Amino acid sequence: MFCYQCQEASKGTGCTVRGVCGKTDIVANLQDLLIYTLKGVALVAKEGLEVGIKFPEANHFIMNGLFITITNANFDDAAIAAKITEGLALRDEMKKDLAAKGVEFKNTHDAATWTGNTVASFEAKSDAVEVGVLATENEDVRSLRELIIYGVKGMAAYAEHSFNLGKENEEIFEFMIKALTATLDDTLTVEELVALTLETGKFGVDVMADLDAANTGAYGNPEITEVNIGTRNKPAILISGHDLKDLEQLLEQTQGTGVDVYTHGEMLPAHYYPAFKKYENFVGNYGNSWWKQKEEFETFNGPILFTTNCIVPPREEHIKRIYTTGASGYPGCVHIEADENGRKDFSRIIEQAKTLEAPVEIENGTIVGGFAHEQVFALADKVVDAVKSGAIKKFFVMAGCDGRMKSREYYTDFAEKLPKDTVILTAGCAKYRYNKLDLGDIGGIPRVLDAGQCNDSYSLAVIALKLKEVFELNDVNDLPIAYNIAWYEQKAVIVLLALLYLGVKNIKLGPTLPAFLSPNVAKVLVETFGINGIGTVEEDLEQFLG
Numbered sequence: 001m002f003c004y005q006c007q008e009a010s011k012g013t014g015c016t017v018r019g020v021c022g023k024t025d026i027v028a029n030l031q032d033l034l035i036y037t038l039k040g041v042a043l044v045a046k047e048g049l050e051v052g053i054k055f056p057e058a059n060h061f062i063m064n065g066l067f068i069t070i071t072n073a074n075f076d077d078a079a080i081a082a083k084i085t086e087g088l089a090l091r092d093e094m095k096k097d098l099a100a101k102g103v104e105f106k107n108t109h110d111a112a113t114w115t116g117n118t119v120a121s122f123e124a125k126s127d128a129v130e131v132g133v134l135a136t137e138n139e140d141v142r143s144l145r146e147l148i149i150y151g152v153k154g155m156a157a158y159a160e161h162s163f164n165l166g167k168e169n170e171e172i173f174e175f176m177i178k179a180l181t182a183t184l185d186d187t188l189t190v191e192e193l194v195a196l197t198l199e200t201g202k203f204g205v206d207v208m209a210d211l212d213a214a215n216t217g218a219y220g221n222p223e224i225t226e227v228n229i230g231t232r233n234k235p236a237i238l239i240s241g242h243d244l245k246d247l248e249q250l251l252e253q254t255q256g257t258g259v260d261v262y263t264h265g266e267m268l269p270a271h272y273y274p275a276f277k278k279y280e281n282f283v284g285n286y287g288n289s290w291w292k293q294k295e296e297f298e299t300f301n302g303p304i305l306f307t308t309n310c311i312v313p314p315r316e317e318h319i320k321r322i323y324t325t326g327a328s329g330y331p332g333c334v335h336i337e338a339d340e341n342g343r344k345d346f347s348r349i350i351e352q353a354k355t356l357e358a359p360v361e362i363e364n365g366t367i368v369g370g371f372a373h374e375q376v377f378a379l380a381d382k383v384v385d386a387v388k389s390g391a392i393k394k395f396f397v398m399a400g401c402d403g404r405m406k407s408r409e410y411y412t413d414f415a416e417k418l419p420k421d422t423v424i425l426t427a428g429c430a431k432y433r434y435n436k437l438d439l440g441d442i443g444g445i446p447r448v449l450d451a452g453q454c455n456d457s458y459s460l461a462v463i464a465l466k467l468k469e470v471f472e473l474n475d476v477n478d479l480p481i482a483y484n485i486a487w488y489e490q491k492a493v494i495v496l497l498a499l500l501y502l503g504v505k506n507i508k509l510g511p512t513l514p515a516f517l518s519p520n521v522a523k524v525l526v527e528t529f530g531i532n533g534i535g536t537v538e539e540d541l542e543q544f545l546g
């Protein structure tokens with residue numbers, strides 16, 4: 001195996017024996033082979049698009065396959081192997097379809113022609129050099145190809161959440177096909193790959209706008225909300241991950257059962273949506289960000305439903321009460337599939353919850369969030385006045401991910417040491433590093449404004465563009481907004497590329513720069529966009545404020 005797609009890549013260079021995330025070499029290799037299979041499907045789909053033939057099934061397959069390979073989403077080797085089998089069959093059916101329509105598929109790339117039909121044959125193939133990341137010898141080309149692939153993985157995750165709410169965008173699918181096939185094209189120059197990287201950011205903005213419209217269209221605009229972080233004395237289900245449609249179905253199915261529902265990790269912002277407030281059994285948020293889950297699942301007592309990443313390989317005794325759905329999976333955990341209408345039957349989780357103890361309270365009180373674009377616009381006058389009067393000197397976008405490395409204590413420390421006339425704008429699980437600190441408010445505006453999940457970083461971009469308009473500025477970089485982003489997995493990569501596409505400069509990215517950036521590619525990002533790594537809190541505060 002060789003994997004360097006996340007921030008916790010071993011020794012800052014890549015995992016080669018077993019993932020720091022817990023991924024085995026077999027799972028890592030099968031994930032690479034799944035990506036390779038998707039590239040084969042994309043080659044055929046591209047040929048179809050060139051003559052006006054579309055394959056909607058391929059679009060959905062590519063989207064879901066990419067999502068499955070995101071860090072901490074799916075550790076289930078059998079499920080990944082089944083997906084590869086499905087992909088090969090789909091690819092070959094598509095070729096037949098083209099032939100039946102008089103189109104001869106001439107591409108002889110191995111990704112479009114290889115075949116296998118047993119798990120053993122997949123394991124053998126997945127070990128072959130042409131399949132994995134290291135297939136590309138030139139480190140700059142490899143770096144750009146993988147940067148594009150990781151961006152597209154994040155894009156696929158957001159597209160799938162939109163799709164689950166009945167929204168799809170053909171242009172996004174066509175871009176995924178273009179990007180996947182481009183990573184097999186040896187004729188593309190480094191300059192062309194850099195341009196494609198920026199184009200990935202453009203579609204990143206589009207997919208986040210689509211998901212924002214899907215979420216707010218279905219559940220209303222997030223609004224200021226106090227979320228309970230304590231518990232009550234009833235059996236309960238914990239729902240983790242990002243998929244709001246899954247949450248809605250779980251809430252519907254638990255009505256009148258005596259079973260409560262709590263959010264975990266990235267599902268916390270669901271409480272901000274008006275549509276979910278009507279459920280009396282939607283009690284609050286339990287615990288912290290993803291990496292603390294082993295301890296928190298112990299005290300939660302009830303079943304846990306993962307709708308997406310981030311899964312940490314569980315303790316053996318927890319497997320029987322952990323369920324997965326969508327792109328997520330873990331060997332031994334029951335996986336709940338949707339029927340042809342998208343309905344999921346969560347009754348076995350509810351029945352199990354009834355037999356288990358209520359959660360043990362590990363903290364109490366409330367936290368405040370719900371500052372997505374419409375809520376901030378509703379406060380616009382207050383915010384603009386505070387900036388004009390000097391009560392707010394600067395905003396710090398501290399969106400992104402959390403992770404288990406000690407170096408992430410930097411973000412707690414940074415938030416605590418920020419001057420009292422600054423406001424943090426956040427989204428994603430990065431917020432757990434400071435959302436329970438008492439940082440106070442500025443004239444009633446809380447000093448930590450949480451827009452929502454990582455995809456809601458879109459809201460932060462919309463807010464910045466609105467402020468640029470209000471203050472009549474020509475450049476978004478002239479605003480009193482600084483960017484200190486924490487990243488972990490590939491959804492953060494698409495958020496970063498989206499910000500670059502929108503013209504945001506001088507982003508600090510930490511706790512470490514991606515292992516997949518070669519020195520030359522990192523240099524391009526530094527010279528073109530001013531991206532830089534974090535230093536000490538003191539140095540960085542000086543740099544931002546000095």
Ligand code: FS2
Nearest residue numbers: 266309310401429454491
């Ligand atoms: Fe956090 Fe994990 Fe949101 Fe990432 S819960 S690092 O998936 O996408 O952010």
Ligand code: SF4
Nearest residue numbers: 003006015019020021
């Ligand atoms: Fe290592 Fe991250 Fe890849 Fe897991 S996802 S194998 S931790 S680089």
